[in-house]
Amino acid sequence: MIYFYKNGFHKDQVRLNIQGPAFKFGLGFFETLLYNQKKICHLNAHLTRIFSGLETFSVPFQRVDFESVILEVLYQNGLLNKFARINIYYFLDSDQEASSPLIAAAPYSSAPDKTYQLYISPNHLHTHLSSHKSMNYMYYHLERTLALQKGFDDALITNPGKYILEASTASLLFSDGIKFYSPASKYKLPGTSVAVASSVLDIKKKAIGLDNLPAFKYVYVLTRLSA
Secondary structure, three states: EEEEEEEEEEEOOOOOOOOOOHHHHHEOOOEEEEEEOOEOOHHHHHHHHHHHHHHHHHOOOOOOOOHHHHHHHHHHOOOOOOOEEEEEEEEEOOOOEEEEOOHHHHHHHHOOOOOOOOOEEEOOOOHHHHOOEEOOOOHOOOOOOOHHHHHHHHOEEEEEOOOEEEOOOOOEEEEEOOOOOEOOOOOOOOOHHHHHHHOOOOEEEEEEHHHHHHHEEEEEEEEEEOO
């Protein structure tokens, strides 16, 4: 894999400072975007979200011409005419230097008609960090791994009060057959997919407990792509 980092293109391996906050604590943020053979989907929305995380936690960072760099990364990986998953990473490798974006791309295939089975995670989530897409993603990774081991497709994440937040790799959208609802909580990632869906659907925010599930006819998995 060829990736962009610190104003240059590199292959396969990333070298981290062993004393840096990224290596020691996983300090960083990331976004995952879709390239649909023609267009980088919703780039501005993803940049707005990652910049918000960086600014909220006072992480100094550099900017680049993201569209041109992403297209070059796609070209160098032979993906310009294919579906691809794009990742933008900002990690703090040093306390003395601003974070530089690392941009990577990999082949991606979707299954839009797939019916998902979600495993209700026994480990609840309640932290302000979950409203930002940080690189300290171990909780979500472990919950998804547990769900896969049990034969499910993903984990359903709830808070200690057993109110639904999201899936480990996706936002969720609920419908009673007439109206659409997004789980209301400040302790979940504000999904760009929900924001896009809101441009064509009237989506209400609603606290949804596990005991409310029988009231809904449909649950839509709005995938974030895998990291």
